[in-house]
Amino acid sequence: MSALPAQPPLLRVCGLHVRIEGSHILQGVDLTVPASGVTALLGRNGVGKTTTVKAILGLVPRTGEIRLDGRDITASPTHEIIRSGIGYVPEDRGVFKALTVAENLRLAHRRGVEPRYGFVHELFPELKQRATQAAGTLSGGQQQMLATGRALLNDNRLLVVDEPTQGLAPRVVTEVAEAMARAAQEVPVLLVEQNLALVRRVAHRAVVVDAGRVVHTGPAADLLDDPGRTRELLGVAKGPAQRFAAPATQREDR
Numbered sequence: 707m708s709a710l711p712a713q714p715p716l717l718r719v720c721g722l723h724v725r726i727e728g729s730h731i732l733q734g735v736d737l738t739v740p741a742s743g744v745t746a747l748l749g750r751n752g753v754g755k756t757t758t759v760k761a762i763l764g765l766v767p768r769t770g771e772i773r774l775d776g777r778d779i780t781a782s783p784t785h786e787i788i789r790s791g792i793g794y795v796p797e798d799r800g801v802f803k804a805l806t807v808a809e810n811l812r813l814a815h816r817r818g819v820e821p822r823y824g825f826v827h828e829l830f831p832e833l834k835q836r837a838t839q840a841a842g843t844l845s846g847g848q849q850q851m852l853a854t855g856r857a858l859l860n861d862n863r864l865l866v867v868d869e870p871t872q873g874l875a876p877r878v879v880t881e882v883a884e885a886m887a888r889a890a891q892e893v894p895v896l897l898v899e900q901n902l903a904l905v906r907r908v909a910h911r912a913v914v915v916d917a918g919r920v921v922h923t924g925p926a927a928d929l930l931d932d933p934g935r936t937r938e939l940l941g942v943a944k945g946p947a948q949r950f951a952a953p954a955t956q957r958e959d960r
């Protein structure tokens with residue numbers, strides 16, 4: 707995946723600090739997300755990737771500055787940040803397991819915005835076929851599709867997706883990758899991901915976090931084509947396309 711031409715950033719994060727229960731988790735994160743393509747947020751386990759996206763969404767107390775399209779959203783509560791056009795797919799997927807697929811989608815729909823059912827069903831035909839099925843009975847991959855579909859239903863300006871392939875079997879990872887690439891044609895994506903093959907397939911830019919700070923920013927392909935740098939920043943022992951987390955025992959394999 708080649709780098710996109712320079713453009714003004716859609717999201718700008720400056721000097722983000724998060725302190726939780728005495729731990730200084732984010733120590734001045736600076737990053738930008740351009741107005742198109744996929745920006746991958748990478749890093750070893752526990753370096754602060756999820757905390758970064760939660761801080762952007764106002765889900766954890768933080769200091770610093772966050773601007774969406776130039777507008778300062780730092781002081782806004784989470785529901786306003788979401789309403790300003792950020793679709794969030796959390797690590798735990800956040801679907802309502804007792805509700806059907808159709809009900810999950812309906813609940814995600816923001817008033818005043820035309821729901822994009824056509825786009826969501828084109829991307830994930832199974833969501834249409836399984837409309838009356840309880841979300842809790844879907845496979846891990848299907849739940850990920852539902853969670854992503856919920857975020858894509860509204861005409862968002864940015865999609866923030868946290869580890870969509872965690873625990874999924876390789877075949878399902880491929881499906882998620884296809885969907886993410888297709889979604890990114892419509893809306894820019896900030897993607898937390900540990901599967902480097904998927905990052906290589908979909909990401910234009912890579913932002914690497916280490917110990918609560920951004921330590922590298924650049925075209926994703928440049929980083930992944932440099933095994934030494936990839937190993938240094940991400941701790942990958944072998945090839946750059948290798949998955950560098952989630953041992954097989956954690957997989958749902960469905």
Ligand SMILES: Nc1ncnc2c1ncn2[C@@H]1O[C@H](COP(=O)(O)OP(=O)(O)OP(=O)(O)O)[C@@H](O)[C@H]1O
Binds near residue numbers: 727731750751753
């Ligand atoms: N609510 C919390 N209370 C205390 N410590 C926390 C809390 N949330 C996160 N942390 C700690 O902050 C650090 C960063 O966590 P975070 O989940 O952001 O990392 P990550 O890079 O997303 O990791 P992973 O790849 O394993 O998901 C970790 O050491 C974690 O234990």
